[in-house]
Amino acid sequence: xxxxxxxxxxxxxxxxxxxxxxxxxxxxxxxxxxxxxxxxxxxxxxxxxxxxxxxxxxxxxxxxxxxxxxxxxxxxxxxxxxxxxxxxxxxxxxxxxxxxxxxxxxxxxxxxxxxxxxxxxxxxxxxxxxxxxxxxxxxxxxxxxxxxxxxxxxxxxxxxxxxxxxxxxxxxxxxxxxxxxxxxxxxxxxxxxxxxxxxxxxxxxxxxxxxxxxxxxxxxxxxxxxxxxxxxxxxxxxxxxxxxxxxxxxxxxxxxxxxxxxxxxxxxxxxxxxxxxxxxxxxxxxxxxxxxxxxxxxxxxxxxxxxxxxxxxxxxxxxxxxxxxxxxxxxxxxxxxxxxxxxxxxxxxxxxxxxxxxxxxxxxxxxxxxxxxxxxxxxxxxxxxxxxxxxxxxxxxxxxxxxxxxxxxxxx
Amino acid sequence: xxxxxxxxxxxxxxxxxxxxxxxxxxxxxxxxxxxxxxxxxxxxxxxxxxxxxxxxxxxxxxxxxxxxxxxxxxxxxxxxxxxxxxxxxxxxxxxxxxxxxxxxxxxxxxxxxxxxxxxxxxxxxxxxxxxxxxxxxxxxxxxxxxxxxxxxxxxxxxxxxxxxxxxxxxxxxxxxxxxxxxxxxxxxxxxxxxxxxxxxxxxxxxxxxxxxxxxxxxxxxxxxxxxxxxxxxxxxxxxxxxxxxxxxxxxxxxxx
Numbered sequence: 001x002x003x004x005x006x007x008x009x010x011x012x013x014x015x016x017x018x019x020x021x022x023x024x025x026x027x028x029x030x031x032x033x034x035x036x037x038x039x040x041x042x043x044x045x046x047x048x049x050x051x052x053x054x055x056x057x058x059x060x061x062x063x064x065x066x067x068x069x070x071x072x073x074x075x076x077x078x079x080x081x082x083x084x085x086x087x088x089x090x091x092x093x094x095x096x097x098x099x100x101x102x103x104x105x106x107x108x109x110x111x112x113x114x115x116x117x118x119x120x121x122x123x124x125x126x127x128x129x130x131x132x133x134x135x136x137x138x139x140x141x142x143x144x145x146x147x148x149x150x151x152x153x154x155x156x157x158x159x160x161x162x163x164x165x166x167x168x169x170x171x172x173x174x175x176x177x178x179x180x181x182x183x184x185x186x187x188x189x190x191x192x193x194x195x196x197x198x199x200x201x202x203x204x205x206x207x208x209x210x211x212x213x214x215x216x217x218x219x220x221x222x223x224x225x226x227x228x229x230x231x232x233x234x235x236x237x238x239x240x241x242x243x244x245x246x247x248x249x250x251x252x253x254x255x256x257x258x259x260x261x262x263x264x265x266x267x268x269x270x271x272x273x274x275x276x277x278x279x280x281x282x283x284x285x286x287x288x289x290x291x292x293x294x295x296x297x298x299x300x301x302x303x304x305x306x307x308x309x310x311x312x313x314x315x316x317x318x319x320x321x322x323x324x325x326x327x328x329x330x331x332x333x334x335x336x337x338x339x340x341x342x343x344x345x346x347x348x349x350x351x352x353x354x355x356x357x358x359x360x361x362x363x364x365x366x367x368x369x370x371x372x373x374x375x376x377x378x379x380x381x382x383x384x385x386x387x388x389x390x391x392x393x394x395x396x397x398x399x400x401x402x403x404x405x406x407x408x409x410x411x412x
Numbered sequence: 413x414x415x416x417x418x419x420x421x422x423x424x425x426x427x428x429x430x431x432x433x434x435x436x437x438x439x440x441x442x443x444x445x446x447x448x449x450x451x452x453x454x455x456x457x458x459x460x461x462x463x464x465x466x467x468x469x470x471x472x473x474x475x476x477x478x479x480x481x482x483x484x485x486x487x488x489x490x491x492x493x494x495x496x497x498x499x500x501x502x503x504x505x506x507x508x509x510x511x512x513x514x515x516x517x518x519x520x521x522x523x524x525x526x527x528x529x530x531x532x533x534x535x536x537x538x539x540x541x542x543x544x545x546x547x548x549x550x551x552x553x554x555x556x557x558x559x560x561x562x563x564x565x566x567x568x569x570x571x572x573x574x575x576x577x578x579x580x581x582x583x584x585x586x587x588x589x590x591x592x593x594x595x596x597x598x599x600x601x602x603x604x605x606x607x608x609x610x611x612x613x614x615x616x617x618x619x620x621x622x623x624x625x626x627x628x629x630x631x632x633x634x635x636x637x638x639x640x641x642x643x644x645x646x647x648x649x650x651x652x653x654x655x656x657x658x659x660x661x662x663x664x665x666x667x668x
Contacts, residue, residue: 005521016509323505326466327567328494328522330487405466409505 003340010341014348024309025349027302028388032353032381035295036373037360042291044364044371046284053273053280060133061099061247063234063255066269081267084209084229086258087127090236095254098247100239101132104231106209108216114166114177121162122204123179125212133237134193136201139163141173141188144208148187152210156184160192161202179205182215244272299384302349303392310342310396321400322408335401342393343386350385354378414440414463414575414607419472420630421458432458433469434630440609442574445601447610447618450627457579459627460611464497464577465489477574494522498568498606502580504560506552512539512563513548519571538566542596558589565596575607576600582617594620595644602645620644 014021065081087104090096106125111118124130128146131138144155156177163172172186184207193201207216213229236251238244248270255261255268314321321334358373365371421433432455440446450456461467462474465481474481476492484492493499506515516535520526526534539548542562552560561581568576578597582590598620601608610617618624619642626634 012509319505320507323507324518324522325490326464326493326499326505327519328490328571330490330522332487333490333522406461409466409501 028349036357338397346389
């Protein structure tokens with residue numbers, strides 16, 4: 001009895017009972033589709049995060065405030081412990097040898113208006129070195145100078161997306177924008193840096209940090225307790241990827257000294273992009289484990305459904321089995337026929353699951369977020385579906401192959 | 413050649429022990445046309461199952477072409493059913509979802525001896541031989557009873573068996589179809605020399621054979637030649653009768 005014929009018999013028997021076949025396959029379809037869709041969404045999330053981190057510069061080190069605690073009691077939860085002076089201190093190339101540029105950021109935000117157009121975006125107060133730290137480039141104009149920062153001038157650099165939204169194709173340099181009713185003169189427009197959505201460098205504007213601290217006061221972090229000189233974070237670029245760790249320890253020593261901290265109870269935390277990349281990868285590994293567990297449960301449940309239906313099928317077709325045996329089918333031929341049938345259910349179910357999963361992934365990609373399909377995962381999912389068919393088909397098929405031909409022929 | 417020596421068959425129906433065969437002995441030579449007759453409950457169906465290698469006797473010896481059936485594996489039994497024996501049942505037992513042609517192809521599929529093209533050619537030839545060459549793509553339910561039984565006969569023939577076992581083959585047919593079916597059997601027996609064994613309780617059917625083995629309560633009650641054979645097929649049948657009568661006479665002496 002050849003495989004092709006058996007496969008054809010199995011297919012025609014599935015087609016003759018379409019509704020039942022579909023319901024039987026449903027467990028497998030859902031299992032395979034969810035694996036493919038969830039995996040593509042997960043991979044998409046991780047990819048987006050990684051791209052964002054890479055686009056920010058892989059040598060980037062970020063210092064941000066951390067709450068300080070003593071004996072389990074949080075002593076200071078306000079984010080006021082990083083100051084512009086801390087950032088200035090890091091310009092000391094004798095102590096901080098591995099930084100090629102250091103800058104500070106303070107986040108403000110609000111309605112950015114130019115003439116009749118407006119957009120909502122973050123205004124980042126920062127220093128003259130920001131461009132070097134972030135590895136960004138300008139499309140036109142010049143970044144504000146140290147003098148602009150020290151005298152808190154109302155000048156602004158626009159992210160590419162902000163410039164396009166407010167001024168279209170026109171050159172924005174020299175124009176005036178207003179943030180929270182305060183006028184700024186545009187001095188430069190950045191080249192696109194990539195990335196989408198809120199928090200992308202392209203959708204922000206950049207002003208001197210002192211201007212932000214003094215004039216966009218409603219957004220001064222730390223509120224009343226601040227001195228007016230606190231910053232949201234300090235960013236530094238290491239001279240090369242291998243120096244990142246050394247730079248972090250230099251910065252840690254400096255900040256502990258300045259903040260008079262002994263030991264490890266720091267009121268700040270320093271992270272680098274590599275750590276964040278690693279964290280993203282660890283997160284993906286956890287996510288994948290979770291996914292495998294869900295998929296296994298779903299396929300297992302689907303498999304039980306298939307075994308159940310195959311047992312019903314064997315009973316229903318007892319007479320057919322008897323006839324086949326009477327005209328010369330060997331036990332193996334019968335076993336093979338029913339095994340192929342359950343494998344076919346799972347294989348076809350798996351293929352439908354692939355189509356559904358890819359479709360779901362595309363829909364999510366269009367309306368919600370970036371997704372990345374993985375061919376190995378698709379192949380593994382279908383392979384597992386077939387294995388489920390094999391495993392859960394054995395018992396019903398063995399039962400069919402062991403039927404006594406006389407009893408089977410007499411069965412009504 | 414079929415040699416049955418003192419076979420018994422005992423089985424349980426619930427708590428009741430049934431002795432369906434109680435020491436049955438007879439021989440069927442190649443080329444015979446024979447009827448096994450008996451009332452229901454006489455053990456003739458059990459005997460039919462044993463002869464068809466669908467069931468094993470409890471004790472005794474059953475040899476088919478010299479092979480002792482009790483010693484055979486399930487796979488060899490399946491092979492014998494596939495290649496040496498053709499079955500024709502009262503209820504036709506065709507697979508309802510397959511066409512006539514596919515039903516006839518089935519034994520060749522299990523034999524694994526022919527290519528797809530050969531299988532189709534042989535199935536067509538077999539259906540032609542039973543006069544159904546024009547209805548090969550019909551499903552069983554689209555055919556009359558007589559036509560379905562012809563498909564079953566074509567299926568039993570297609571692997572060139574030496575024996576055809578027919579269990580009440582006309583039991584579900586009207587008298588006209590019955591005569592046509594008996595004619596096909598007589599022709600197969602005469603032209604191809606296939607041994608044909610009918611199991612029946614109808615004297616009309618038995619009358620078309622040349623020998624009747626009567627079974628009652630699991631033993632052979634009589635084994636006799638048919639004195640006045642009916643013919644549903646008539647090419648020089650008398651000549652055929654003469655040629656075989658000596659052999660049948662010797663078969664009778666052997667059994668008694």
